[in-house]
Amino acid sequence: MPDAAPPSDVPTAPPPWTLTAESWLFPFWTSSSTKRQHQAAKRQTAQESDGAEVARQLGLPPGSFHPLEALASAHVAKDHGEFKGGLGAWILYRYTDSPAGPYDELIYVAGFFKSPDGKKSTPRITNIYVSTRASVWNGRRNWNIPKHVAEFSWSHPVHSDEAGVQTVSVRHPAGSPLRKAGGSGSGDDDDDAPFFSASLQPSRLPSVPVNTNLAIFPALPLLQPPLSDCSGPYGGDGDDADRRKLVEAAVAxxxxxxxxxxxxxxxxxxxxxxxxxxxxxxxxxxxxxxxAATRTWSTGIRFRKVIVSFPEPVEARF
Structure with a gap:
């Protein structure tokens, strides 16, 4: 693993990690025709981020990459592998214990991608938000997971025994230009408008024990490409104060x-x-x-308490 030092306020937490959390998972399916629709979509604005352009070329919906992830177009076909679609999901975690401390997390698993050598297809996290800088820096350094800081608002405490509906909203950090620009996309011109919001309801049916360490569960390793340096049109470390805030929030x-x-x-x-x-x-x-995730299945999975293990990564160059 690399020896680069984190920011002074961020503790180093090398892998492996064992975490305890409440989790909500809701799947979706990306078909070949849906992929072609995304590729045929027109550019929405002249100021659209590199991440949105890369998403379109791959056949992903806008928002699949954080606006700070300045992925060069040359990497799309050669370095990042073909997007195959198939089963994806968005996932919420409320970690009560981890090597990086407690934090919240919102993940977008776009679906399956071909590895650059074409030998296998694996799921990939393309966009992910967490509530602490410690999780951002360590997640990016340990596993190439493209984490960014966000603010999470929940209507119920973690591990709530209530069977009623709860809500969650996720916003860009306070003071971020992305937060100021987010209102037009959410239907609310308020700077406080979230970029993600959902209501969640647990079933009253009994839970079923799950242990993916068992042989009956197929191994589905994530294969994460090298990260950008977050220095694209919404980043950089120049004289612009807004850009400096964005890079600091990303902990690039x-x-x-x-x-x-x-x-x-x-x-x-x-x-x-x-x-x-x-x-x-x-x-x-x-x-x-x-x-937008409008094709999300309305029925998913809740783990009231789940133990998550993230082993040391296997590193490769293509």
Missing amino acids: SPSEGVWRSTAPTFRGGASMAYAKPLLSGGRYGDERGFP
């Missing part, structure tokens, strides 16, 4: 050209759950900070 890590693969495992009681989008137009995301 330098790219080393190394791919990292890891196969997380999960152990806990899983039960059915239901979700509804709360942004205008029946969207979960504002299509800038997070995909």
Whole structure:
């Protein structure tokens, strides 16, 4: 693992990690025709981020990459592998214990991608938000997971025993230009408008024990490409104060050209759950900070308490 030092206020937390959390997972399916629709979509604005352009070329919806992730177009076909679609999901975690301390997390697993050598297809996290800088820096350094800081608002305490509906909203950090620009996408011109919002309801049906360490569960390792340095049109470290704030919020890590693969495992009681989008137009995301995810299945999975293990990554160059 690299020896680069984190910011002074961020503790180093090398892998492996064992975490305890409440989790909500809601899947979706990206078909070949849906992929072609995304590729055929027109550029929305002249100021659209590199991340949105890369998403379109790959066949992903806008918001699949954080606006700070300045992925060069030349990397799309050669270095980042073909997007195959298939099963994806967005996932919420409320970690009560981890090597980086407690934090919240919103993940977008776009689906399956071909590895650059074409030998296998694996799921990939393309967009992810967490509530602490410690999780951002360590997640990026340990596993090439493209984490960014966000603010999470929940209507109920973690591990709540209530069977009623709860809501969650996620916003860009206070003072971020991305937060100021987010209102137009969410149907609310208020600077406080979230880029993601959903209502969540656990089922009253009993939970079923799940342990993906068992042989009956197929291994689905993540294969994460090298990260950008977050120095694109919404980043940089020049004289512009807004750009400096964005880079600080990202806790950018330098790219080393190394791919990292890891196969997380999960152990806990899983039960059915239901979700509804709360942004205008029946969207979960504002299509800038997070995909609209309108094809999300309304029925998913809730782990009231889950133990997540993230082993040391396997590193590779292509």
